[in-house]
């Protein structure tokens with residue numbers, strides 16, 4: 001879904017702001033430290049309860065001012081969603097009624113972000129790529145979240161039993177293996193579907209380069225999970241935790257036959273991360289039939305103008321509602337001014 005209105009109060013340096021949004025493209029322009037990234041963070045918090053810039057939501061509270069408020073109206077359905085951060089509590093409201101689960105908002109408001117640290121999707125540990133994959137599955141596969149939660153619960157129980165040398169550990173193995181296989185099958189299917197989109201988008205942004213995914217499921221490829229768990233039984237018992245399963249999966253990203261993580265420059269890593277996110281957002285639209293939201297912070301960092309333009313073109317062609325930040329007087333800002341966008345000027349936390 002897309003947003004039609006956004007209100008922010010006491011969020012970092014923003015005291016109070018009300019934005020009437022464009023269904024397609026919104027540009028936030030200002031000097032350094034004006035509050036541009038803060039606007040994008042507000043949208044991320046609304047959807048995921050977290051910001052792409054920090055895991056600590058407390059960091060966003062305006063210093064010495066108690067708590068913050070973020071509110072938005074979702075288009076078409078005219079639903080109002082609000083997040084209020086008070087001292088030790090975060091309150092979520094949907095149409096004025098308190099909601100306990102963040103995932104209820106996350107389901108409707110699918111937010112992805114391209115930001116100066118996006119390269120960690122390529123360079124970072126496997127957990128980064130698992131999160132990327134599971135974000136997609138959460139949004140396009142109805143049963144994924146339930147299945148994943150139940151797998152994690154069984155895994156914890158088994159690990160607890162392994163730690164305390166409790167023989168009931170054996171009880172969990174079959175359940176664990178069956179849920180683990182199911183998760184793995186869903187992920188493999190999803191990754192191979194994304195692969196087609198990765199090639200399409202990749203050909204446009206990085207022509208003549210071969211980009212592909214290799215899904216590593218987290219245990220010996222020649223065995224079923226139950227076989228692998230049995231093989232590792234002694235090791236797991238010695239260590240006190242389960243050493244194989246989808247919690248160890250990885251998506252290896254290959255560029256021209258080499259592992260991107262090991263051979264790519266920072267700029268290449270950024271491009272690949274952007275290609276991955278664009279591919280995922282395309283898949284999202286095909287499956288869900290409504291737009292996601294794409295936050296794009298500081299696109300110019302470490303990318304040539306030609307590359308920025310290619311990414312922008314792809315973004316504008318996509319169905320996503322896009323929020324971009326740009327510095328005053330930057331070439332990026334000039335390009336964006338010429339398009340059919342809503343432009344917001346930010347100065348010392350004031351938005352016009």
Ligand SMILES: Nc1ncnc2c1ncn2[C@@H]1O[C@H](COP(=O)(O)OP(=O)(O)OP(=O)(O)O)[C@@H](O)[C@H]1O
Pocket residue numbers: 011012013030031032033034035036037038039059060061062063298327
């Ligand atoms: N918790 C906070 N309370 C008050 N002000 C804060 C808080 N956290 C950060 N700030 C300030 O808010 C301002 C806006 O930060 P923000 O990162 O949004 O700027 P920006 O416009 O994205 O800048 P840049 O172009 O450098 O990326 C900065 O001056 C920052 O120091």
Ligand SMILES: [Mg+2]
Pocket residue numbers: 036037038297298325
């Ligand atoms: Mg910024």
